[in-house]
Amino acid sequence: MRQYKYLLTICYFIAFFNCEEEKKTVFSEINITTENNSLVEVNIPEANGNKIVSNQINNKIQNTVISALHIGNPDEITSASIEESITAFNNEFKVFKTDFPESSQLWEAQIDGEIIHQSSELISIALTSYTNTGGAHGILNISFLNFDSKTGQSLKNNQLFSDVDAFKEVAKPYFNKVLTEKNIILDNTLFQLPANIGYTEDGIVLLYNTYEVAPYSDGIIEFAIPYDEVEDYLVFNSL
Structure with a gap:
C-alpha cells in the first residue's frame, strides 16, 4: 500500500508538470x-x-x-x-x-x-x-x-528561415515593386532583409523603418509575402 501511494505521488507530479508545459x-x-x-x-x-x-x-x-x-x-x-x-x-x-x-x-x-x-x-x-x-x-x-x-x-531573424538566401531571392521582387510604387530610387543591387520580419495573417511581413534604407520623407517601407511562396524556407509553421 505504501508503495502504491508513492507511485500515485510520482504520477501526480508528472501530470502537474506536463500540464504546466502544455499550458497555452x-x-x-x-x-x-x-x-x-x-x-x-x-x-x-x-x-x-x-x-x-x-x-x-x-x-x-x-x-x-x-x-x-x-x-x-x-x-x-x-x-x-x-x-x-x-x-x-x-x-x-x-x-x-x-x-x-x-x-x-x-x-x-x-x-x-x-x-x-x-x-x-x-x-x-x-x-x-x-x-x-x-x-x-x-x-x-x-x-x-x-x-x-x-x-x-x-x-533572431536568421532563426526564422532554413535558407535565408533563398528567401531573399523571393523577397527582392516585392521590395523592388514597393520602391517603384513609391517612386523611391535606391541601389537595389544591395538588397538586404530588414531588421523587422514577422508572421501575420497575410504572410511574412518585412518592414523597413524610417531611415533604415531610405530618407525620412519616404516613410516606412512594408510588404507581405504569402506563406505559400516561402513555406519551403520557413523553420516555423504558420498554422
Whole structure:
C-alpha cells in the first residue's frame, strides 16, 4: 500500500508538470504609468500561462519599451523597469524646460503593442513607438518581436528561415515593386532583409523603418509575402 501511494505521488507530479508545459500562452493588454506622469502612454500585451514561457516574452517586451523610452546613448540605459523609464522620460523633460524655459515644445511618447500572429509554434508581436523630444519631428518606430511558442525564446531573424538566401531571392521582387510604387530610387543591387520580419495573417511581413534604407520623407517601407511562396524556407509553421 505504501508503495502504491508513492507511485500515485510520482504520477501526480508528472501530470502537474506536463500540464504546466502544455499550458497555452494567453495575452491581456496592460497600461503602465507612474505617479505624476503626463507625457508617456504605454499599452502593451502581457503574456500569461506557463511561467517560464511568459516571463521570457514579458521580459523581452519590457526591454524593448525601456529602450524606446531611453534618451541618449543606448549603451547607457540604467532603468530596470518600464516605470523607471517613464519617470526618467518625464524628468528629462523637466530638465529641458529648466534649460529652455521659453520653449513651447511639448514632449510625448506613445507605445502600443499587439499580437499579430500566434500559432502552436510561433508568436509575433508588433510594438509601435512614437516619441517626440523637441526635434523637427517625432520618431516613429515599429519593432517585430518573434518568440518560440513552446519555450518563449526570443528569435533572431536568421532563426526564422532554413535558407535565408533563398528567401531573399523571393523577397527582392516585392521590395523592388514597393520602391517603384513609391517612386523611391535606391541601389537595389544591395538588397538586404530588414531588421523587422514577422508572421501575420497575410504572410511574412518585412518592414523597413524610417531611415533604415531610405530618407525620412519616404516613410516606412512594408510588404507581405504569402506563406505559400516561402513555406519551403520557413523553420516555423504558420498554422
